[in-house]
Amino acid sequence: MPGGPDAPTRKLDSGSEAATRRFATGPGRPGRVSAALRGALADTRPLRTDSYRRLWLAGIVTVIGAQMSVVAVPTQIYEMTGSSAYVGLTGLFGLVPLIVFGLWGGAIADAMDRRVLLLLTGSGIAMSSLALWVAAASGVGGVWLILGLFSVQSAMLAVNQPTRSAIIPRLLPAAQLPAANALNMTVVQVGAVVGPLLAGLLIPVVGLPTLYLLDAVALLATLWATWRLPPVPPQRSPDARRRAGLREVFAGFRYVALHKVLLVSFLIDVIAMGFGMPRVVFPEMSEKVFGDPPGGGIALGLLFAAIPIGMVIGGLFSGWLHRVRRQGVAVTVAICVWGLGIALFGLANSLWLAVLMLALAGAGDLISSVYRSSMLQTVATDEMRGRMQGVFIVVVAGGPRIADMWHGPAAAGLGPGVAATLGGIAVIVGAITVVSLFPAFWNYRGPTESPSPR
Structure with missing residues (x-):
């Protein structure tokens, strides 16, 4: 008193x-x-929301398993054929289902409960991983069966990923979306670092087929987290018809065309990934340049992990990203950093220098991805969000498939390092050209946010 x-x-x-x-x-x-x-440091406010936190934590386990399969498919095909050109076919067999089912899957996500759709497609991904394990362990079917199963898995992923992205704005307030995007990309890349490294270590010990089995088991974590979500039906008027046909898909394209900033964000990512993603050359470079044994080893794992390492570092120190308003400028600069890193990687004769340059490229990619995702989630309404995420996933996942298709033949004809360097240079030239043609993207400013405690 x-x-x-x-x-x-x-x-x-x-x-x-x-x-x-x-x-x-x-x-x-x-x-x-x-x-x-x-x-x-990264903004962790979204992790205070239980549903988002469960999905985020489950994603750590799932991504580790998925990235082991990412290493397993090209490594198995190269082991079976001895040709990077055959490895490049993974681009074709992955790209077609990504385009078709990514666009259609976004329309489906706008027409039905997104939680149910996540459960269905997540189960399909797990079953395809089990089928890849059986095929690889038994040796039945050869390279074409592996490519076919890979294509089925790509179709399931093409529906699953836009659905997952469309759910996030329903779980969190709009002001936390940039932080959530940074956290999502960071955890994905943590798994992408650990997964390839584990793959490089495990292949000589347990054999390549076991990686597919581990992927299927890891998917159970995400299925559990999805099961715990509340129902997430699309927000629309009660008398609106729930359809997912061609008309709805084309409506999504018209929506993109009306929003030039979104249009350029898609175009610039196609340039970055379509010209610059050099993963097809990793098996050949790990063996012929960096001294791995046939079938893969630690150099292979490091090359696959290097870009995610850079993205993880960028994500861990992403707390400043929400303070940048000139987001169009930030994306353009980040894409050029990506291209520079890839170009210098192709010139590297030292494994550690190659890893460093790929990590630099990865940091640029993280910054670009965070801002492009935030642009999309801020502009699109909920009734269009699934379709916009579908286009986004087609661009993000389809760009590397385009790179796979030309990097393979280019590596066979010119050498893997030359192919990577040419791709990195093309990224820088292409990005500057597109932004020059659409100055509205360069001038785009993101919404302001009042500072708040974490």
């Missing part, structure tokens, strides 16, 4: 705390450095 024995103590404590704060935050003091570091 006033004047009681505790009053002087409270006054002294208050003065001591104030003095401590002044000391800690004074010029050159550790507290200021600590505050700056906290401001640079």
Whole structure:
């Protein structure tokens, strides 16, 4: 009570705390450095939402398994054929289902409960991984069966991924979407680092087919997290018809055409990935340039992990991204950093220099991806969000497939390093050209956000 024995103590404590704060935050003091570091680290506010947190945590396990399969398919095909040109066929067999089912899957996600659709497609992905395990372990069917099963899995992923992305804005407030996108991409890339490294270590020990089985088992975590979600039906008027036909798909294209910033965000990513993703040359370079044994080893795992390593580092220090308003400028610069890293990778004769250049490219890709995802989620309405995410997934996943199709023959004819360098240069030239033709993208500014505690 006033004047009681505790009053002087409270006054002294208050003065001591104030003095401590002044000391800690004074010029050159550790507290200021600590505050700056906290401001640079990733924004974790979305993890306070239970549904999002479960999906995010389950994604760590699932991505590790999925990335082991990403290593297994091209490595198995190269082992069976000894040709990067055959490995390049994974681009064709992955691209066609991604285009068809990515666009159609976005329309489906706008017409039915997205939680149910995630469960169906997640189960389909797990079954295709089991089928790849059986085929690889038994040796039945050869390279064409592996490519066919890979195509089926790509179709399931093409529906699953836009559906998952369309759910996120229903779980979180709009102001947290950039942070959520950074967290999503970071956890995906953490798995993409660990997965390839594990693959490189496990192939000589347990054999390549086991990687497919581990992928199928890991998918159970995401299926559990999806099962715990509430129903997520599309938001639309009660009298609206729920359809997912060609008319709805074309309506999505018209929507993109009316929003030039979104249109350019798609075009610039096609350029970045279609010219610049050099993963097809990794098996050949790991063996012929960096000394891996036939069938793959640690160099192969490091090459596949290097880009995700850069993205993880970029994601861990992504706390500053929400303060940048000139997001069109940021995307353009980040894409050029990606192209530069890929071009220098192709010139590297040292494994560690190659990994460093790929990591630099990955950091640029993380920044570009965060801003492009936030642009999409901010502009699109819920009734169009599935279709916009479908286009986004087709672009994001389809671009590397285009790169697979030309990198394979180019590596066979010119050498894998030359193919990668030419692709990186083409990224920089192409990005600058497209942004010059559409200055509205360069001038785009993102929405402001009031600072809030984390």
